[in-house]
Amino acid sequence: MKFTKILAGTAVTLSLLAPTAWAETRVTYKSAKSSSSYYQMGVQIAEAMKAGTDGNVIVTVEESQGSVQNVMEARARGGDYVFTTPPALVGLAQGGKAMFEGKGDPAFDEIRALFPIPSLTMHFVMAEKSGVENFADMEGKTILLGSGSFGAREGEKYLKLFGLEGKVTIADSELSNAVSALKNGQIDGFVTAGSYPAPNVIEAAASTPVNVISMSDDQVAASKRTRLVIPAGTYAGQDADIVTTSLPVAAFATTKMDDETAYLLTKTFWERQAELGEAAAWWQGVTPDMLSNITSAIHPGAVKYYKEVGVELSDAHM
Known part of the structure; x- marks a missing residue:
């Protein structure tokens, strides 16, 4: 345009x-x-x-x-x-x-x-110490989805789409607890949807090293959502663009x-x-x-x- x-x-x-x-x-x-x-x-x-x-x-x-x-x-x-x-x-x-x-x-x-x-922008936020750099690496990890929100429903959908259903532990906690739980090692990562830069992701990245997972083009296509790129440098320690999905x-x-x-x-x-x-x-x-x-x-x-x-x-x- x-x-x-x-x-x-x-x-x-x-x-x-x-x-x-x-x-x-x-x-x-x-x-x-x-x-x-x-x-x-x-x-x-x-x-x-x-x-x-x-x-x-x-x-x-x-x-x-x-x-x-x-x-x-x-x-x-x-x-x-x-x-x-x-x-x-x-x-x-x-x-x-x-x-x-x-x-x-x-x-x-x-x-x-x-x-x-x-x-509404999807963020899969993983503690750097978890070693997770892509969706396949999430197997065996503990993820906090929260409940009732678009991000929780979308996160659950993506875990199924990308072959992780039953292969990750879903933490029983509210999303408001995500940053402290990540910092304290109670979870390996959390899923959130919000406008970027998302305040809870900023807070998480400022308190502990994190990886915000990027999606492949095939994964974006499978999601049937709109592709969105979070520019490098948006979050602390993020030195590359993040490809993710969004809901306009x-x-x-x-x-x-x-x-x-x-x-x-x-x-x-x-x-x-x-x-x-x-x-x-x-x-x-x-x-x-x-x-x-x-x-x-x-x-x-x-x-x-x-x-x-x-x-x-x-x-x-x-």
Whole structure:
């Protein structure tokens, strides 16, 4: 994709927008549990929107129990509702499939994307002293998966895919205990999914030497997830790129949101994205190329912005 760089401080011609877009606009941003990195991202977006619009956009971050709940609430919420979810869940909701079977609603067809946010990125973190450098080496080791999370479910899936089912010991503990358990030698490694750089992986790498396992192209293909590269130097002691998988995530609204507000939210996000990246490294990997992970329609207001700055959109986005 081609993206024309926006210079910081570029003047905006106010007449391009309806006057109501520059009055105070209030938006509810529903993301994840308050203890998660995605809730923290929501707070950062709220701050960026306020700063980038001189206080004309006020975002209230609302805690959520997960992406499915976020999508379900799109049925009843108004034009001020922004929520985060993997694009794949929007497709399932619109098709009435999987967790949305029997729960279909015409409102799901009105969901529209705004912009991508950091992806859920798989990390297989092994203590260096365990000697594990690839998945085959995990045989006979003790791994902490946690429970109930995307990372736990995905980690279990990968152990089966890569021939390790029944060949590793699954630690009976919560993921919140992973770093201390790794440091104390109670486990050989843990699996976590979060935006990179993941805080718990940073903490683990800072407290004890670790290897974050890289996947082969065949393993990535078998996972049926999106390939992602964690650049060398992201974590302490990491001197090479890590190939892993990810689940893309994006911010969505519905057609109840007016075009001017969707335009302003999208424009402000991208114009403040560099500053977001300076404040938190997980924003640095977000680029317009990630719009290719969105397979459903983009809000017309956001489309207007992307066309202005030269981002090429697909037919599915229109």
